Amino acid sequence: MDGAEVLVVGAGPTGLTLASVLADGGVNVRLIDARPGPVDESRAAIVHVRTLEAWQQLGIADTAIARGIPVREVSVHVAGRPLVRFPLAVPESGRESGAFAHALALPQNETERILAAAFERRDGRIAWRTRLLGLEQHADGVTAVVRDPAGAVREILARYAVGADGSRSLVRRAAGIEAHGGSYAPTAFLADVGLDPPPPAGVVHLNLAKGGFVGILALGPGRFRLFGALSQSYAARFDAVERVDPTTLQRWFDEYFGVSARISGIGWTSTYRIHHRLAERFRADRVFLAGDAAHIHAPAGGQGMNLGIGDAMNLGWKLVATIRGHARPALLDTYEAERRKVAETVLRNADRGFELEASDNRLLELFRRTVAPVVIRALVRLPVAQRMVFRLFAQTWITYRTSALATQHPKCTAGLHAGDRIAPDLLGIDVGVSRHRALLVSGEAVPDALDRLIRRFLPADPVITIDPHSPRGRRLAGEGPDRIILARPDGHAAYVGPPGDLTALGEYLDRWYVPPA
Ligand SMILES: Cc1cc2nc3c(=O)[nH]c(=O)nc-3n(C[C@H](O)[C@H](O)[C@H](O)COP(=O)(O)OP(=O)(O)OC[C@H]3O[C@@H](n4cnc5c(N)ncnc54)[C@H](O)[C@@H]3O)c2cc1C
Numbered sequence: 001m002d003g004a005e006v007l008v009v010g011a012g013p014t015g016l017t018l019a020s021v022l023a024d025g026g027v028n029v030r031l032i033d034a035r036p037g038p039v040d041e042s043r044a045a046i047v048h049v050r051t052l053e054a055w056q057q058l059g060i061a062d063t064a065i066a067r068g069i070p071v072r073e074v075s076v077h078v079a080g081r082p083l084v085r086f087p088l089a090v091p092e093s094g095r096e097s098g099a100f101a102h103a104l105a106l107p108q109n110e111t112e113r114i115l116a117a118a119f120e121r122r123d124g125r126i127a128w129r130t131r132l133l134g135l136e137q138h139a140d141g142v143t144a145v146v147r148d149p150a151g152a153v154r155e156i157l158a159r160y161a162v163g164a165d166g167s168r169s170l171v172r173r174a175a176g177i178e179a180h181g182g183s184y185a186p187t188a189f190l191a192d193v194g195l196d197p198p199p200p201a202g203v204v205h206l207n208l209a210k211g212g213f214v215g216i217l218a219l220g221p222g223r224f225r226l227f228g229a230l231s232q233s234y235a236a237r238f239d240a241v242e243r244v245d246p247t248t249l250q251r252w253f254d255e256y257f258g259v260s261a262r263i264s265g266i267g268w269t270s271t272y273r274i275h276h277r278l279a280e281r282f283r284a285d286r287v288f289l290a291g292d293a294a295h296i297h298a299p300a301g302g303q304g305m306n307l308g309i310g311d312a313m314n315l316g317w318k319l320v321a322t323i324r325g326h327a328r329p330a331l332l333d334t335y336e337a338e339r340r341k342v343a344e345t346v347l348r349n350a351d352r353g354f355e356l357e358a359s360d361n362r363l364l365e366l367f368r369r370t371v372a373p374v375v376i377r378a379l380v381r382l383p384v385a386q387r388m389v390f391r392l393f394a395q396t397w398i399t400y401r402t403s404a405l406a407t408q409h410p411k412c413t414a415g416l417h418a419g420d421r422i423a424p425d426l427l428g429i430d431v432g433v434s435r436h437r438a439l440l441v442s443g444e445a446v447p448d449a450l451d452r453l454i455r456r457f458l459p460a461d462p463v464i465t466i467d468p469h470s471p472r473g474r475r476l477a478g479e480g481p482d483r484i485i486l487a488r489p490d491g492h493a494a495y496v497g498p499p500g501d502l503t504a505l506g507e508y509l510d511r512w513y514v515p516p517a
């Protein structure tokens with residue numbers, strides 16, 4: 001029988017990220033996957049800004065950027081005519097600006113290889129060809145039954161288990177967690193191809209055509225992802241064959257894309273039904289769900305994989321703090337409270353976006369061709385709308401303000417709010433995903449008592465002082481008074497309050513963390 005502090009089932013993008021965060025915090029993690037290795041297909045091909053920020057903390061953003069293609073814009077057409085362009089790059093004056101100015105096109109097979117290498121650099125080992133067969137909980141842990149690569153059935157004992165095992169999650173079913181949702185009528189289609197002439201890189205090309213939408217994304221030198229909702233007749237034709245033939249694919253392209261180009265070198269193609277589903281709970285005692293195991297939704301906006309990576313960043317440090325004995329057990333409850341709400345919002349937006357793009361409802365189609373172009377064109381000229389669109393895609397809108405873990409002192413009303421994301425340039429993040437940071441926005445030196453108080457509860461780095469009159473200080477505190485900002489390891493503000501009120505900070509720390517005896 002094997003033992004581990006945390007068993008992570010599934011080495012997709014979610015499980016790999018989580019395993020790295022746990023290993024970073026010195027947790028004994030066992031990562032298993034039924035597959036023989038990382039995926040070969042390009043699948044989720046857009047990495048958004050919030051994910052790049054997480055990867056910077058994991059020390060892999062530079063590698064990802066070197067292997068990907070910057071994506072700065074979405075260009076929307078209606079029946080081949082340009083309608084509007086909106087940014088996937090940070091508007092210059094954006095309050096949310098940070099270290100990453102744009103999204104990244106990176107095939108999921110590359111993403112998984114980079115994430116696997118990050119885990120292995122932390123002495124992690126992925127147990128490929130190891131399938132979970134069943135999972136049971138008991139008072140002080142879980143027992144997983146797995147089949148190993150040699151075909152032997154073994155048990156793994158762990159204090160906690162995380163189901164990052166995708167949309168058909170066995171972990172979810174074994175934990176007795178229901179998931180509710182449904183399926184969309186249109187069939188979705190993906191094809192990785194060469195195009196001549198090549199469309200511009202760095203732009204997602206969308207065309208709203210009769211009966212749905214289609215799009216093009218550059219994946220790498222000479223490689224493009226074609227995606228879209230299929231009409232019923234094309235769905236039947238594509239479904240009926242093992243490999244889509246070049247003539248039929250070219251005909252579909254000519255009919256729907258509003259772009260003139262020859263398709264060559266057809267690589268991976270996939271025809272699939274789109275489902276949307278949300279788990280009722282993300283936790284059952286010692287079992288957690290993350291990524292597609294907890295939520296799946298329409299592909300509008302390419303949010304799915306990014307959402308799972310965000311789950312992993314949120315859950316990872318909480319497990320580290322609990323297992324290391326720094327946190328009170330209630331900290332683990334905040335994972336579901338924070339991330340299920342985020343998933344609900346992403347599902348709602350993706351569903352609405354997909355309905356608008358792909359529904360074959362006649363009224364919606366009429367709206368798409370007549371009213372929507374006028375409204376969208378007018379709106380997207382406004383800088384405020386551009387910022388909103390950027391934030392929506394980039395996932396920089398995600399805040400945990402309403403979480404029990406976010407405490408805003410009544411004396412600090414201006415500037416950054418507890419729960420908000422702290423942009424990397426404000427936080428000064430380098431490598432590291434399991435330590436808190438404390439920022440003191442003040443002209444005064446760090447009081448000894450403050451430093452001592454924080455270190456009594458947390459293995460935090462020394463308090464960083466920031467001049468309140470500097471651009472960084474003003475973005476953090478506005479014109480407000482001096483403040484201390486305690487940043488969680490996942491880059492969100494946990495506590496914001498005046499440095500003079502150490503009682504309030506002490507109460508906060510005592511509510512969530514355990515001082516050493
Ligand atoms: C054909 C296709 C196209 C897609 N295209 C896009 C796209 O364009 N944009 C987008 O954002 N998303 C896309 N997605 C979705 C995206 O791939 C997922 O959102 C993302 O992979 C979720 O990551 P995850 O780690 O949560 O789950 P997964 O990547 O599904 O990983 C789950 C892992 O768990 C393992 N596993 C499952 N059961 C067991 C078991 N019993 N024992 C051991 N291991 C197990 C699996 O082998 C798998 O490796 C696509 C998905 C597919 C299938």
